[in-house]
Amino acid sequence: MPYDPSNIFARILRGEVPCHKVYEDEHTLAFMDIMPQAEGHTLVVPKTPGQDIFELPAEALAATIRTTQRVARAVRDAFEAPGVMIAQLNGAPAGQTVFHLHFHIVPRYHGKDMRMTSGAMADPAVLAEHAARIRAKLG
Ligand code: 5GP
Numbered sequence: 502m503p504y505d506p507s508n509i510f511a512r513i514l515r516g517e518v519p520c521h522k523v524y525e526d527e528h529t530l531a532f533m534d535i536m537p538q539a540e541g542h543t544l545v546v547p548k549t550p551g552q553d554i555f556e557l558p559a560e561a562l563a564a565t566i567r568t569t570q571r572v573a574r575a576v577r578d579a580f581e582a583p584g585v586m587i588a589q590l591n592g593a594p595a596g597q598t599v600f601h602l603h604f605h606i607v608p609r610y611h612g613k614d615m616r617m618t619s620g621a622m623a624d625p626a627v628l629a630e631h632a633a634r635i636r637a638k639l640g
Contacts, residue, residue, distance in 0.1 A: 502552075502600075504550050504551065504552050504556065504600070504601075505600060506550065508599055508600050508601045509599055509601075510544075510546050510599055510601035510603060511550065511601055513530070513532065513546075514530060514546065514548055514601075520532035520533070521533040521625070521628040521629055521631070521632040522632065523543055523572060523575075523632050523635045523636055523639070524568065524571070524572050524575075524635075524636070524639055526564075526568065527548075528547060528548055528549070528561060528564035528565070528568070529545060529546065529547055529548060529564055529565055529567075529568040530545075530546050530548065531543055531544065531545045531546075531568060531572045532544055532632070533623075533628040533631055533632050534605070535622055535623060535628070536621060536622055536623065537607075537616075537623050537628075538605075538607050538615050538616045539607050539608050539609070539613075539615050539616065540580060540608065540631060541576050541579060541580040541582065541606075541607070541608040541631055541634075541635070542605065542606070542607050542608075543572055543576050543605075543606040543635065544603045544604070544605060544606070545565060545568050545569045545572055545603060545604045545606065546565070546601060546602065546603045547561045547562070547564065547565040547602060548561075549561035550601065551601070551602050552600040552601065552602065553591040553592065553597065553600070553602055554589065554591050554602060555591065556602070557602050562602075565602070565604065566604070569587060569604045569606065571639070572606060572635070572639070573585050573587060573606045574638070575635045575636075575638035575639045576606050576608060576635055576638075577608065578638040579631075579634040579635045579637070579638045580608040580634075582608030582609060582610060583609070583610060583611065584608070584609035584610065584611075585606060585607065585608055585609060586605070586606075586607040586609050586615070587604055587605065587606055587607075588604070588605040588607065589602070589603070589604045589605065
């Protein structure tokens with residue numbers, strides 16, 4: 502199946518759908534996951550279209566992982582997380598549900614289970630506050 506430009510992250514990139522933005526540069530955008538697996542769950546997407554790691558040009562992938570590292574530091578600091586999971590799923594059998602490549606950044610803590618799929622929409626006011634906390638750590 503070819504890349505579908507009507508996917509939700511493409512719509513967020515075009516400004517058609519709102520998001521709680523954490524960071525943006527020429528190549529990438531980072532924003533809060535709407536159904537967080539843990540507080541601070543942030544997504545990083547390339548502006549270049551590509552469904553998965555196999556389809557995205559290497560240069561765009563490099564820019565995306567650079568942003569992921571930078572934002573993950575800020576997420577770690579903002580949520581005082583001793584651990585941070587970075588995840589990236591390729592294909593429906595791997596659990597991918599949005600077919601525009603993205604990295605998940607999820608704070609992790611000893612003895613605290615992560616919700617694999619919460620299915621619950623977070624309170625927008627809470628997401629806005631979390632995005633502000635992460636932006637403050639990005640400086
Ligand atoms: P995947 O399973 O494809 O790796 O992850 C897709 C992620 O996108 C899920 O964690 C889901 O909560 C998130 N998501 C789906 N729709 C939206 C949306 O409209 N806005 C935001 N910010 N996140 C979304």
